[in-house]
Amino acid sequence: AKRMIEEVSRVGGNAIKFQAYKAETLASRFSPAYWDTRKEPTRSQFELFKKHDKFWKKEFEELADYCKTYKIDFLATPFDMESVDFLDPLMNSFKIASADITNKPLLEKIASKEKPVLLSTGASTMGEIRRAIELLKRHGAGDITLLHCVLNYPTRWEDANLWRIVRLSENFPGHRIGYSDHTSSDSMMEVLPLAWMLGAEVIEKHYTWNKNLPGNDHYHAMDFKDLKQLVEKFKRLEKMMGSGVDYLESESVARKYARRSLVATRNIRKGEIIRRTDITSKRPGTGVSPWKIESIVGRTAKKNIQEDEILTEDSVEC
Structure with missing residues (x-):
């Protein structure tokens, strides 16, 4: 015993x-x-x-x-x-x-x-x-x-x-x-x-x-x-x-780079109005989220945007 x-x-x-x-x-x-x-x-x-x-x-x-x-x-x-x-x-x-x-x-x-x-x-x-x-x-x-x-x-x-x-x-x-x-x-x-x-x-x-x-x-x-x-x-x-936390620190890199951003489908000149056909979504997720696509369509380009360039908040007028 x-x-x-x-x-x-x-x-x-x-x-x-x-x-x-x-x-x-x-x-x-x-x-x-x-x-x-x-x-x-x-x-x-x-x-x-x-x-x-x-x-x-x-x-x-x-x-x-x-x-x-x-x-x-x-x-x-x-x-x-x-x-x-x-x-x-x-x-x-x-x-x-x-x-x-x-x-x-x-x-x-x-x-x-x-x-x-x-x-x-x-x-x-x-x-x-x-x-x-x-x-x-x-x-x-x-x-x-x-x-x-x-x-x-x-x-x-x-x-x-x-x-x-x-x-x-x-x-x-x-x-x-x-x-x-x-x-x-x-x-x-x-x-x-x-x-x-x-x-x-x-x-x-x-x-x-x-x-x-x-x-x-x-x-x-x-x-x-x-x-x-x-x-x-x-x-x-x-x-x-685990603890049930929403996402782990180990996922942060993937969260940033495996998600998508809005990307130009053609060269867009400064001052042009952005149309729906002018943008698509591609990786990485470092720019404007495709979740905001409706709010981007109709805005004015603040600068020249190259084809396949990732859109950021600085790319378009508010």
């Missing part, structure tokens, strides 16, 4: 999140598996969680302190009332798992801490999400960020359903939208950047220091190499997005 904190911090991650649960309070002994048993052969949720529920209050306090050393935010998803209480002083916000969006007592408990909430919305209807938001607000929760999520491990890329990010934005204006991703890390890093471009302001992804470790999460998680590549890609994309 400490190694992962070090790696995520080193590559530029903003936060690292763990899960705080005990098998006895999370799953019945008769709860069947819902994951790919070819990757994780354990057939019972209780048995799987029992194998991994080794961290509790003391360990999470130690990890929270370790995160401070590496200047990275500590988070942990609580799955019961006890973990809500001991995690509260360690975190600035709470994360709620998709599967607990209907767990009214847990939502009320978390909301009572009056902190911001990250709410995963996997396998939920818009009505269930709205109901959870209203409950959280009613019981004191701070700002609520909604995370699009597909509750399937791993998620096939064609099931990522990223357009739901846009739907969440439309249905819940005023709430930040993010994406909790369970797709296998792809070499092109397409899924997460696309989610970001669709409006996901928070990105959550499983992380491991070794994808070959046994278990249900490691094989579809990101490792250090993946995360480093993703952070670099986000930085490039952020630069590509």
